[in-house]
Amino acid sequence: MTTIQELMAQKAALEKQIAEAQRAAKSDAITKVKALMAEYGLTAADLAGKVAAPKAEGGKKVAAKYRDPATGQTWTGRGLKPKWLQSALGAGKSLDDFAL
Structure with a gap:
């Protein structure tokens, strides 16, 4: 054993x-x-196995939806509201007042 x-x-x-x-x-x-x-x-x-992702074609531009009549600045409605729009809304104006 x-x-x-x-x-x-x-x-x-x-x-x-x-x-x-x-x-x-x-x-x-x-x-x-x-x-x-x-x-x-x-x-x-x-x-x-990493395949390069196809590059975006310059990023698609989005048409502006809102414009400040005093300065001509625009906003697409995406992202944070610009300061000119925030101050106008704070002063009692409506978002429809700036719609294109």
């Missing part, structure tokens, strides 16, 4: 063999990947 120490020694030897086999397999895989990359002209970025 084998002792616990003998079994532990066998386990350690097997774990060492497994680690060496994994290193060899990994090294072999890296060699194959590098050869394929060279053959097809691939880069690490190609392997990462």
Whole structure:
């Protein structure tokens, strides 16, 4: 009958063999990947799977919906209200007063 120490020694030897086999397999895989990359002209970025998003065509302009009659400044109705509109609304004017 084998002792616990003998079994532990066998386990350690097997774990060492497994680690060496994994290193060899990994090294072999890296060699194959590098050869394929060279053959097809691939880069690490190609392997990462990141595809460049198509660039926006200059951003779409949105037509102005509101205009300050005194200065001619406009606002599309998107984002924060400009200061000229905030002050006019604070003075009691309505948003409809500035609609185009």
